[in-house]
Amino acid sequence: MGDLEIRPAAADDIPAIVAMLADDPLGAQRESLDDLSPYLPAFERLAADPNQHLVVAVREGRVVGTLQLTIVPGLSRKGATRSIIEAVRVHADERGSGLGTRFIEWAVDESRRQGCQLVQLTSDATRTDAHRFYERLGFTASHVGFKMQL
Template identity: 75%
Template sequence: MTHGGPGASAVTRARHKVAPMSDIEIRRATEADLPAIVAMLADDPLGAGRESPDDMTPYRAAFATVAADPHQHLIVAVRDGRTIGTLQLTVIPGISRRGATRSIIEAVRIHADERGSGLGTQLIEWAIAESRSLGCLLVQLTSDATRVDAHRFYERLGFEASHLGFKLQL
């Protein structure tokens, strides 16, 4: 199994299968993955109220923006041609923390049939490794306050609750 070496690009590494689930390919999403990604985003109580899987128009426009930005890494996990997981990794250069670059993990979703399989752990571990390879000194993520099970999951992976988040709908 190839992971790409230290000099390999993020895209090269993302195309290769990653242990421990050798039948899973983690790669950059394509526009063809959008229906599966949006279906996973909509498949929970929070997403059901804010996603619109029947109208892919806004998702296609957003995908074009994400795909054009080198700091955005929209990733899918695929098994046997079926998209079963996704996340978005955003790399943010910064001034604080002595000019540290950080990454943010967002929109982690696992297909309902795959939950509990270890795929979520594999995706987060991929994001952490990718963040390191891109020179990030910090990995952040947010999780809705109601997702208590997700909070336990992230804590098991070494994340610490450290901030109180705020949002303003525009």
């Protein structure tokens, strides 16, 4: 993996993060590279919340990946804390390099460090390649998810 660094995201990383979020058919419908103004207050909310970990992978000074890890304390499962991995993106020219695996390993390790007993994630039903990737890393497709747009 060479000189790869995984570090907390900074406000200056927002354009690169949004570009990766928009770099697929689903993201292209949801994200806006033309107007980054909604992303800064969202970034500030994330940065102020100790249970949110928005991170980037940087190689040779360039952001090449991002993910968000959320720590969720709870009462179920005997008061277990869980983590949720979201918005995993790897720059197109880094796909297949092992960065995705390294990223998920980082998230699982950080979840353990944070005292989590369970790591969960969701993936759009159309992302079959991602489903195989997560299963290869030990995740099980155990639930059916539902969403409601507000």
